[in-house]
Amino acid sequence: MTKIEINGAQLTYDEAGSGSVVVLLHAGIADRRMWREQVPALAARHRVIVPDLRGYGESELPPTPFAHHDDVLGLLDALGVERAALVGCSFGGRVAVDTALAHPERISALALFGAPVSGHEWSEETEQLWEELVGDVDPEDFTATAAGEVRFWVVGPTRRPTDVDPELIRFAEEMDRWALAAEQALSAIEVGELDPPAVDRLGDLRMPVLAAAGAHDLPDVHRLADRIAAEAPHGTRLPNVPDAAHLVPLERPEPVNAALLDFLP
Incomplete structure (x- = not known):
């Protein structure tokens, strides 16, 4: 565990391995511990960086305006990383997409598991x-x-x-x-949003994009993965992962790790 100051906040992260950089961004119902099965698998080939997003886990939350996607860029800058692949689950996937749209030259690939996107509204069915x-x-x-x-x-x-x-x-x-x-x-602090939001900008994701979901996740999540893969110019839709719902990397690490090792640059 390491702490580092990013945009005026102390963020906590873990790091392992060497090679091309991969940043793992956790779900909104979790923290960096959800990636415990991915780190050793990916670290055999990659430099793996696993932060707690601001306010989550062991990262602090100063009462000043910020944006999660700017924190991701700040983390890359502070660690001397020119380009990185982002892997995000759920809310972490949303942050990954926003980061890739805000700073496309810094992101080499996106792998998204159960990811919503900024500007998306959940259906009445959900x-x-x-x-x-x-x-x-x-x-x-x-x-x-x-x-x-x-x-x-x-x-x-x-x-x-x-x-x-x-x-x-x-x-x-x-x-x-x-x-x-x-x-x-976080509800008491001004959290910046991507403007315009990602939902109508998926075609601007020019890097390779992998979209995936658990077979037991919400229908909305399945449809979002379909849409991301269809609209991103270099998008790929991984078949729904069996025996898993929203926290696919934690529940079914073996197929997730295999897909990531095959996909990541």
């Missing part, structure tokens, strides 16, 4: 699924909220909790409790 699977939870009760979010995202709409490894559920809930505290703090 909102109805939330009501059916989770319902009303007290946002101040991080334990109950984390359990609901893990039921929705990590278990997914087509499985029951008993279908999923209980250790995965326990670990995901632990990470999400931290993430919920981060999101509460």
